[in-house]
Amino acid sequence: MSKKLFIPGPIEVAPEILEAMATPMIGHRMPEYARLHKGVTDKLKELLFTREKVFLATSSAFGVMEGAVRNLVGKRCANFCNGAFSDKWHDVTRRCGKEADAIKVEWGEPITPELVDATLASGKYDAITLIHNETSTGVMSPLPEIAAVLRKYPDVVSIIDTVSSMSAVKIPLDELGIDCCIFGVQKAFALPPGLAVFTASNKALERCKTIEGRGYYFDFLEFAAADEKDNTPSTPCISLIYALDRQLERIFAEGFEKRWQRHRELAEYVRGWVSERGFGFLAAEPYRSLTLTCAVNSRDIDLAELKKRLGERNYAFDNGYGKLKGKTFRIAHMGDMQLADLQDFTGQIDDILKSMA
Ligand SMILES: Cc1ncc(COP(=O)(O)O)c(C=O)c1O
Structure with a gap:
């Protein structure tokens, strides 16, 4: 699958x-x-x-x-x-x-x-x-x-x-x-x-x-x-x-304005989730991307393990790029994604994190 x-x-x-x-x-x-x-x-x-x-x-x-x-x-x-x-x-x-x-x-x-x-x-x-x-x-x-x-x-x-x-x-x-x-x-x-x-x-x-x-x-x-x-x-x-x-x-068909607005809403949702869970942000406002969020792993989670567990549930997760691997993780919120997709994904992360604590 x-x-x-x-x-x-x-x-x-x-x-x-x-x-x-x-x-x-x-x-x-x-x-x-x-x-x-x-x-x-x-x-x-x-x-x-x-x-x-x-x-x-x-x-x-x-x-x-x-x-x-x-x-x-x-x-x-x-x-x-x-x-x-x-x-x-x-x-x-x-x-x-x-x-x-x-x-x-x-x-x-x-x-x-x-x-x-x-x-x-x-x-x-x-x-x-x-x-x-x-x-x-x-x-x-x-x-x-x-x-x-x-x-x-x-x-x-x-x-x-x-x-x-x-x-x-x-x-x-x-x-x-x-x-x-x-x-x-x-x-x-x-x-x-x-x-x-x-x-x-x-x-x-x-x-x-x-x-x-x-x-x-x-x-x-x-x-x-x-x-x-x-x-x-x-x-x-x-x-x-x-x-x-x-x-x-x-x-x-979606309309440009609606598309831009949807991307803003998705970004807001992910940023809210990141701060509520006690992670940081690599970028300061107002420079945070509207299409992906790069969260700082301030809780020192084993991101490789999280990625593996998400993979077992058929979700692809990014645990940082290049020298930021392990120190940050990135969640994409772009393309055809809807709020429900991201709620599902962050829900899966929450669920896995409970058993990793
Ligand atoms: C901002 C940016 N520029 C360039 C590239 C390289 O693109 P490609 O792999 O399609 O050559 C990427 C790929 O992720 C990117 O995110």
């Missing part, structure tokens, strides 16, 4: 989505695919509040995160680092042969607009990478305030990872002026992994034209050329795109 997922991605996938993935196959150069592609990218533009280009890439998020630095960093990149995924993005930027600096704060801290301003004021950088919602630490950095600072630096291209926040909170890309936004679909979209979505502003595409060594698979200009025909440069994961199409219909 499969485990019900409460880890911060992949997230539990609805049977209706799995059914959509079983749609009979089509060729990606057939008109049927162009119709599917256009329908999906048009809906995504509405959800992302953008009129810029939206592209579909067959890879996990890091494929495009690597592609973005290859396409968009000319002079030097400022990688803002406040957790495992942002640290890794700096490493990836360097591995792509780019000049880059890691602008680090402690894990659990947000990236602040003041830090972004102070970094860019040096004039050294023509690109930044920033993770909106650091999934390893449960920190959501203040994107609107950071975006306001970025407007002071029109020569800097902003590359923003919204992997674990997009669709759960409002992120109006054009209003914020984000040049390249990247996310995978296995988090708040609650789809199986393997598809990444990214956007590119005109400014980003102009930058690409000046950059050598963009490679092929993630060359943004190849994506832009294919997009003219509602297509992708290489064979896409068509089954996942059918699933995304169905999920977007469900997101539109």
Whole structure:
């Protein structure tokens, strides 16, 4: 029997989505695919509040995160680092042969607009990478305030990872002026992994034209050329795109406001449970993530044992990421989850903890 997922991605996938993935196959150069592609990218533009280009890439998020630095960093990149995924993005930027600096704060801290301003004021950088919602630490950095600072630096291209926040909170890309936004679909979209979505502003595409060594698979200009025909440069994961199409219909049927509100309510419920049970939070307010909670194991519970016992009951539990393993645990509250799912999960934890005390 499969485990019900409460880890911060992949997230539990609805049977209706799995059914959509079983749609009979089509060729990606057939008109049927162009119709599917256009329908999906048009809906995504509405959800992302953008009129810029939206592209579909067959890879996990890091494929495009690597592609973005290859396409968009000319002079030097400022990688803002406040957790495992942002640290890794700096490493990836360097591995792509780019000049880059890691602008680090402690894990659990947000990236602040003041830090972004102070970094860019040096004039050294023509690109930044920033993770909106650091999934390893449960920190959501203040994107609107950071975006306001970025407007002071029109020569800097902003590359923003919204992997674990997009669709759960409002992120109006054009209003914020984000040049390249990247996310995978296995988090708040609650789809199986393997598809990444990214956007590119005109400014980003102009930058690409000046950059050598963009490679092929993630060359943004190849994506832009294919997009003219509602297509992708290489064979896409068509089954996942059918699933995304169905999920977007469900997101539109729920309504954006209701979806954001549901995510706020789920976050409030989990935070309430965490404090009532005497655990702490890695992040301070107002930077706690709305899609997952990273609780500090202040009761010194044997989290590996808790994970094992939950596993025996067919629930997947996360006992901390990287250097935070055992010291924190993370509960996801995103995607299609409802309050009753989280009440059930926390009830199971309560039940097990009684016998572990
Ligand atoms: C914020 C964030 N960025 C990037 C990634 C990496 O994504 P992927 O494993 O899809 O490449 C993750 C994965 O959990 C993530 O949470």
